Amino acid sequence: MKNLQGNYSLVSIIGDPFGFTRDEITSVLGEYDSKTLYSFLYKNTSHKKVHTIWIKDMLKDTDTEKYLYELTDNKYIETVCIKRRTGMTACVSTQVGCPVQCIFCESGRNGLTRNLTASEIVQQIVFLKNKINRIVFMGIGEPLYNYDALIKAIHILRDRDGLDFPTDGITVSTVGPVMQLKKLREEHIKIQLVLSLHAATQKTRDYIIPGMAGNDIEETVKAALSYSQRHNRKVSIAYLVLPGINNNYSDIKQLVEWFKHENVMINLLEYNETNKGILKKINKNEIIKFKNKLEDLGLEVNIRVSHGRNIKAACGQLAGKYNISGANCT
Ligand code: SF4
Incomplete structure (x- = not known):
């Protein structure tokens, strides 16, 4: 040695x-x-x-820590650690900014600055103070739009002489660009997949996720289900419930048509406030009603609890700005 x-x-x-x-x-x-x-x-x-990334700041909530990393070109990204009953999850960024510009999300507010390198993705895990047992690529950026660096980083994280991170503990959360989803299906890595669907019609999806407008919603759903079948994995469907926008009876019927009898869990999300302020948060009763209707029609449904709202570390709130105490940050 x-x-x-x-x-x-x-x-x-x-x-x-x-x-x-x-x-x-x-x-x-x-x-x-x-x-x-x-x-x-x-x-x-x-x-x-x-190393080529540096922790510049850290904010702490009860069960959540948000780290601000500075990169060599003075850009900033954020990484979030969430304490769960089963251990510690790291929510990792893959891009500086994001080209997709979902209406509920601060990360895409100014579009894409640049992709992260595989090294910058890996280092977000290496320099955390906590022992991590789950990695979710759900931070700033659309992971499948930085495909090669993402796959390389996963191979590095899994190496048995390195971090030896279990593939089962790695989740990629994506809005589902069809070409890249099909490519991911063919990789020999059995990671967990979350499809951020957020709509049951093309029109609504194009409004909520403008960056996916060229991708047919039916094709996106088919590609995610095909991933689930090929890898024998339950796929999560993330669905941010926006009252009056995507919680109509026709939406419920479409979701049931797509996902009944499939190996799928629907994760309902509530909107976390950002600076944009154009969306309304659904109230507790309404989201429970929506969940019950989907369950009555045969789907497996869960309401996902958001962590880190107080420190702007929850879904849609990551901005990657210095100083993070004033940031609105996924
Ligand atoms: S939710 Fe994800 S894909 Fe959409 S803008 Fe935010 S970081 Fe990008």
């Missing part, structure tokens, strides 16, 4: 070491040194000199 200095020499040959898979490092350093380097990077915390 090399000493610390020796490990830094290996790093200097590789450059930004968190962005490389084991196979890539092995092709440069050979098997022995690549194994040494991976364990140096992922199994101890003394690699302060080699």
Whole structure:
């Protein structure tokens, strides 16, 4: 095993070491040194000199911590840690800003600045103080619009000489660009999938998720169900219930037509306020009524509890701004 200095020499040959898979490092350093380097990077915390993202600020709520990371080009992203009964979940960002610009979300307010590298995605996990047992790609950005970096980061996180993160504990949450969903179906990685559907008609979906306007809603649903069948995985359908917009009886009928008898869980979400202020939050009784109707017609439904509203760390609130105490931030 090399000493610390020796490990830094290996790093200097590789450059930004968190962005490389084991196979890539092995092709440069050979098997022995690549194994040494991976364990140096992922199994101890003394690699302060080699990172390219820095924690600049942190906000804490009862069960949620929000980290603001600064990148080498002075851009900011956010990562959220949520404490659950089953352990700690990290909600990770994949882009600076977001091109999709959902109407309920602060992250896409100014469009896309740039994609994160695989290294920047991986480092969000490496430098957290908590031990993480679930990773959800549900932070700032649309993960499947940064496809190659996302898949590479997942391979790096799973490497058994590195973090050895279980594939089962990794979830990708996406608005479902059809081409990329079909590509994901063919990968040999059995990750969990969440489709952020939020509508049962094309027109409503184009209003709520303008960045998906070129994607046929039926094709999107088919691609998600096909992923579920190929990988034998229950797919979650995230549905932000917006009163008067997507909770009509016709919406219920369409959801039942698509998802009855499928391996699917519908997760209903309430709107978390952002600065846009154009949407109304559904009241408790109405969302429970909506849930009951879907269940009566044979669907499996859950109302998802949002964490971190007080620190603007809940779904739709991540903005990636400095100072985060004043930010509205997924
Ligand atoms: S909800 Fe997701 S896809 Fe939509 S704008 Fe926000 S980050 Fe982008």
